[in-house]
Structure formats: structure tokens, C-alpha cells
Amino acid sequence: MITSTPDICSEIYLGLMSGTSLDGIDVVAVDFADAKPVLLGSHHDPFPAPLRDKLYAIALDQPLPISAIGQATTWLSECYSQSVNTLCQKLALQPQYIQALGCHGQTVHHHPIAPYPFSLQLNNPSLIAAKTGITTVADFRSKDMAYGGQGAPLVPAFHQALFVDPKQTVIVLNIGGIANISILDPHQPLIGYDTGPGNMLMDAWIKQCCNQPFDQDGQWAEKGRVIPELLERLCQEPFFAHPHPKSTGRELFHLQWLAQFLLGNERAEDIQATLLALTVLSITQEVQRYSPGRLLVCGGGAHNRALMQSLQSTLPLWQVLPTDALGVSGDAMEAMAFAWLARQCLHQQAGNAASVTGASQQAILGGIFRADTHLSNSHFTRQS
Ligand SMILES: Nc1ncnc2c1ncn2[C@@H]1O[C@H](COP(=O)(O)OP(=O)(O)OP(=O)(O)O)[C@@H](O)[C@H]1O
Ligand SMILES: CC(=O)N[C@H]1[C@@H]2OC[C@@H](O2)[C@@H](O)[C@@H]1O[C@H](C)C(=O)O
Secondary structure (H helix, E strand, O other): OOOOOOOOOOOEEEEEEEOOOOOEEEEEEEEOOOOOOEEEEEEEEEOOHHHHHHHHHHHOOOOOOHHHHHHHHHHHHHHHHHHHHHHHHHHOOOHHHEEEEEEEEEEEEEEOOOOOOEEEEEOOHHHHHHHHOOOEEEOOOHHHHHOOOOOOOOOHHHHHHHHOOOOOOEEEEEEOOEEEEEEEOOOOOOEEEEEEEOOHHHHHHHHHHHOOOOOHHHHHHHHOOOOHHHHHHHOOOHHHHOOOOOOOOOOOOOHHHHHOOOOOOOOHHHHHHHHHHHHHHHHHHHHOOOOOOEEEEEOHHHHOHHHHHHHHHHOOOOEEEEHHHHOOOOOOHHHHHHHHHHHHHHOOOOOOOHHHHOOOOOOOOOEEEOOOOOOOOOOOOOOO
16 A cells, blocks of 8 residues: 555556466556655456457467457456556555556567567557546557567566676566566676566466466476476477577467477376476576576466476576565566556657667657546546
């Protein structure tokens, strides 16, 4: 809870992220008045199951009428607005005290290397501005791609602002649906890239085999044994050997991708153990390229005990810690980054790190969709 009412010149921004895991909506309120951003509060809403199914179908290219995509976008944006309004009510925060909301949208397709590259996030920021009364910043990836960048990952610059340490290498590892790393070497330009699957394949496999949304603490994976030949086949995927800058998504790492490597006689829990090993190996082979220091883990995968133990035992020279140990919530990290990116946009500062995405230059990211609360006759009341 906020203990005092902020003044109208506040530095309070909201950030909203719904990531590639498709588990739901994270919204945060952040105060940037001091050198270190302060998380004022957060809220999570799972997606309604039928919306989640629609978003999956769109992301997996299942045949759907275009109207279904339009409707899903409106539905999703109504859910986003509801989550924002719930957080504001929880914190007793009025829209006029909030500078802006940074709303990432829902990635359904990401094709940074293509004849006409694009990264598609479903989002209706005009609707969100209308329903929340908060100026909404959206479409963060397109400008970076217009300059030839990958459009992802965008969080490394925020990781750098939070965690750079003049005395040692710090790598920030986000384990969401996809895993990505930010390499914070005090003597080198910022680097960051996606390493491959985070939880995405493990989630999909346990959903198919056990109808569970995810493998709690990696317990099911721990019941299985890694199949070395399968792991080796999975590691042949060219994405893993590709040099950075690079980024990926559900369009590459899905169950059909996995199916092509299966012989059909494997035990289901052994496959899960092998998928966990793939996540660990694809991360650690990248981390080991850099001089040892601290590996700070955020995203939902930081809750997976088996995954965290395997990371630490594979990287004995590294200190593996959740970012929470340094006072920054790993569950709120990505949404906080989009609050920061919204602020960068309003302050006309760069949001991308060209050394990360490969863009030809830094750029102000995002489009601004203004709230209408200052217009006459708009006694703004939030709509649900
Ligand atoms: N206790 C737990 N044990 C194992 N896995 C967990 C646990 N808690 C969360 N997870 C994993 O974290 C996932 C959600 O992570 P997160 O919210 O970081 O994803 P995201 O924001 O969608 O991803 P991305 O970073 O790709 O955008 C869940 O789908 C699940 O796989
Ligand atoms: C296209 C897209 O949505 N990519 C996500 C995804 O989820 C994790 C990883 O892949 C990262 O590259 C990115 O998200 C974070 C927020 C980023 O841009 O840094």
C-alpha cells in the first residue's frame, strides 16, 4: 500500500506484461522518483481459460477467422484494463497521479529474420487508455526492428540500470516461456539475447501428459532420467549455435518441434527430465562464455527448485541467486521493465540497447495513446 498520496508531478508509472508462457497478466506500479525504482505494488490475474485457448491457437497458427483475432485483441485489452484498475484500487492510486502505463501486449508471432520482419503483439492501447484513464504506451518492439534490430530482448537495459556491479560480471537470467540473458560486464558494452526455451516446452509437455499447467518445483522432471541421445538431438537445433543478436519464441519451440526428435518409446517423465536439462544446458553453455560472477535469476522459472539446483550445480564457479535476494521481485521484473520503458518514451530517451538487439541505432520506443481525462465533461470514472 502507498502510505502517502503522491503529488501530481509524481514519477509513478505502471507496467503490464503478459509473456510467452501465456499464464496471465502481471501489472505493477513503480515510483521512479529516486535513483533506484521502488515497486509500490503488483497484481497478477490468470487469463480466463477460453481466452488463453484462443491466444494459444493464434500463437500456434491454427486456422482461425480474422474476426477471432480481432475479438481476442479486444477481450485481452479489456482484461488488461481490469487488471490495471484492480491494482489502482488496491493501492488507492488515482489515474491523474500516474504518468503512464507501459503495456507490452501479447506476443503471438515474432519473426525478426524474414523478408518482411515483424513482431506481433495483440494489444489495443486506445481501449486501455479509455477504460483506465491512464496514458498508455505500447508497440515497443517495432522501432528497434525498423532500425534492423531483433526487437527483443528489451529488458537488458533495465537490468543494467538495476544490477551493474563495477567489481564483477553479473548475468541476469529471465526464465519465462523463453529464457533470455543480460550480460552486465562493467568493462564491455551491454549484451543480451534469448538462449532458447525457458519453461515453454516443460509446460507444454506436462500439459499434454498430465493436464497440469506447469511442473511444480520440477518434481515430475525429478522423477525421470535425462535421455542423453534425445538431449543431444534437441541440441542440434541451429538456433542454439547461432551467434547473438538473436531472439526466438513459440513459433520455434513447440510440441511439434519436440515430436520430430522423439522415437515414441521414451517414458514421459524422462522426456520432462530431458526438457529441463535442455533449458539448463542452453542457458549454461552461454553463461560459461563469460568470466564467472553472479547469475541473478528472475521470471517464473526461478520458482522451479529442480531447475535452480541444476543451474547451480552446472555452474559451480557462479553464485546463482534469485533477484529477490537483492530486493527486486523476480515475478515483477518484466512488468517493471515496461514501466521503465514507458518512462523512457515519455522522457524521449532511448529504450533499446543497439548492442543487444543489433539495431543500427538507439531509438525511442513505443507509441503514446493519451488518456482523455483533461477534456471537459470527462468526470472520469473507471469502467470495468
Ligand atoms: N513453483 C513453480 N515451479 C515450477 N515452475 C514454475 C513455478 N512457478 C512458476 N513457474 C513457471 O513459470 C512460468 C511463468 O513464468 P513467467 O511469468 O516469468 O512467464 P512469462 O512472463 O510468460 O514469460 P516470458 O519471459 O517468456 O515473457 C509458468 O508457466 C511455469 O512454467
Ligand atoms: C518477442 C517477445 O515477446 N519476446 C519475449 C520472450 O519472452 C522472453 C524473451 O522472449 C524476451 O526476448 C522477450 O521478452 C522480454 C520482456 C524482453 O523483450 O526483454
